[in-house]
Amino acid sequence: MSDPHAPLRDDVRLLGELLGRSIALQEGPELLELVEEIRGLSKSARAGDHEAFERLTARLVSLSADEIRIVARAFSHFLALANIAEQHHRVRRRAERARSGERPGRGAITDGLERLQDAGLALSAIRDQILDTRVELVLTAHPTEVNRRTLIQKHNAIAALLEDHDWRGDSPRERASIEAQLAAEISSIWLTDEILRTRPTPVEEANGGLLVFESTLWEAIPKRMRALDELLRAGGAEGLPLDAAPLVFGSWMGGDRDGNPNVTPSVTRRVCALHRWLAADLYWNDLDRLRAGLAAEPCSDALRARVGEGREPYRMLLKDVRSRMDRTREWARALVHGEESGVTDPYLDPAEVIEPLELIRSSLNEVGAEDVARGELTDILRRLAVFGLTLARIDLRQESSRHSDVLAAVTQHLGLGDYTAWDSAERLAFLRRELQGRRPLVPRIMEASEEVRDVLDTLEVAREQGPGSLGAYVISMARGAADVLAVELLQREAGISPPLRVVPLFETRDDLEHAPVAIAELLDDPDYRARNGDEIEVMIGYSDSAKDAGLFTASWSLYRAQEAMARAARERGARLTLFHGRGGSVGRGGGPSHRAILAQPPGSVQSRLRLTEQGEVIQAKYGLPGLAERNWDRALTAVLEASSTEGVAPKSAWIDLMNRMSEVACDQYRGVVRGEADFVPYFRSCTPESELGSMNIGSRPARRKSGGGVESLRAIPWIFAWTQTRLLLPSWLGVGAALEVGLQAENRETLDEMRREWPYFQTLLSLVEMVIAKAEPQIHAHYERSLVPEGLHPLGASLRGSLARTKGLLLELLGRDTLLGEHAVLRRSIDVRNPYVDPLNLLQAELLRRTRGGDEGLEDALIITINGVAAGMRNTG
Structure with missing residues (x-):
């Protein structure tokens, strides 16, 4: 039987050879020899040769600034080319399965329809379910896409040429022609400045985000709708009406002003x-x-x-x-x-x-x-x-206190007191009274701060927009029902008709625990129901909850909150739409969307789902037409299956054990991140956290406020920095303490039952397994030796020891000797990348040492290593 992945290796080899040829032509054969020497040492080190690792480190430290830049570029571009080859291979395998009549992979639309029919649903009922379904993928401009738009377009061109190579490469003449075009594209990439020289404006960010509509989604979406329509007709059901839209798109680009002073009312209008x-x-x-x-x-x-x-x-x-x-x-x-x-x-x-x-x-x-x-x-x-006529509806997002400040300015101007000084009950009573009345509340002429005026002007821009321009109004750091009613009132005052859906975003562990109470308060309000009907939408934040309590505890808090919110809505005859604020990394809720949706609490996906697609995830999932089609299938089939089947509800024993495991996981995580006096200095010295600010990869500041500890840092650079050093600490810290409890003799039977039978727990373990498989304590230790004051080294040794214990406990639970033993393709993907990522890490540590020591002119090389490690690790933030 032929190896189905041999074509991937052939593509990677071809692209690598063409890159090497380009380096030799542009920089000289001596520098290509240097790159090859480093690659050989890195491969030997990965094969277990400890002396090779020392020689590799010494060789990299000896390089001049110009040599570092060229070597960093070579390895960074190779990893980008390997990513292109992998993405193309996914599309190729999907097409091969379809041509051969092989059962489609999990998540394909044909597989989804078959599974639903096997579960007893008639095709006509499935059609009705599709028409009732509303999945919305919301693209965000979070600063984790490190590639310039120019390079993304060149990468797409290479992917298209690889497809031509598959179809027309049998002819020597055609093959030579295509490979010449590939060589030209790769040479062009080498000659292109990969560094963003200026921080993008929000309008430029939005323009970059729209590339995916133009390059892939425009063709992919009607193609998938046509395929779904034909499958229904072929099975004897009616086809889809032309206005069917089970999956649509939203965007935060140009509308997300939470913590980003650059997103002004004028920017929103322009976007x-x-x-x-x-x-x-x-x-x-x-x-x-x-x-x-x-x-x-x-x-x-x-x-x-x-x-x-x-x-x-x-x-x-x-x-x-x-x-x-x-x-x-x-x-x-x-x-x-x-x-x-x-x-x-x-x-x-x-x-x-x-x-x-x-x-x-x-x-x-x-x-x-x-x-x-x-x-x-x-x-x-x-x-x-x-x-529609807008490609994607833009959500507005603002922090809850900004709306309170507006209402405080109004109440003080009218002599009613200070809204921000009132308790929750007083605020709710005031808001309900004003929403029942008809008289205007906000004076036309009122002294207001710049921040208050910004909120009012944003609402004025919202009022001006035509149908389909705007989606929801998301309130970050929401605490309760009053935050929702405040925005409803401000929209009414601005004359926005019809008003935008108001969506509270619950982010911290404490706020998630309170979220079901807020849902009940809103749905028990007859005036709220009169305005909103029997639908309610809530956003849950994975990033800040994980930074607050650690991955394990945040995941369980989110699961329990979803259960409780779904129950509160169901008991009141309302349908809940959950909006998942997931990132690319596991530490921010990332991972395979199909599995994540199927692992949601039973009854929480009622044919409605919104999901953020952030940063580099957009290009990875939708950058090629075949990938866009594949991910459209996976999102839709997962929602159909989760909405139509009962799912696995956790047993009381599972819940009890998870509660205990979650508590100790949170204690361990917070004990390090909050309780360890040396943690913040260690984090700042060991990671490129402060240098990330020099990368022009987003319009939003990396910090909520200057200075401060981890709490002042946004979740994205927090994850990004630890990913660069290969410790990936936010995605596993606390898991070891949880597993220690679960593996105790009195709990082991319950834990094994959870692993066998519970999709949620299986998904959580799978994500942790992937993260630990990607972690490299040896690389992290090198950063420590190069950058961290010796007095802080014991903390680093403790963290690496915790990682080793967590890995051992996970393997004990899984009953295996190695990680990813059941995921051979992912294991090989990581193994292929490691010899190319390792030199970039070692170079990065050296560059950080030199730049912090006062050396100048190394910023470009440092940024290139950051780009390269991000490409090699794939899910960066």
């Missing part, structure tokens, strides 16, 4: 226009193609009545639609640039575009051209259902 500009441009291209292919003469009486006499009636109508879309494009472009366009009739509502297209579709069906109607025209109508 809303930017979305419409790109959407109009994409639709214009579609309409132009459709018009070119629709030269038919026969048409319905209704279409003839619309266009009047003349030849090519379809083209006549499409000319008008296309012209108005062109004006819409110009109108939106002018808004982005703060110019006047003079356009008076831009398309604002998708219904305005759908109506003439439906007229054309109806006419084609009437004259017997159904096959024509099912082509490009149907794809455009499906895009309008999913993307």
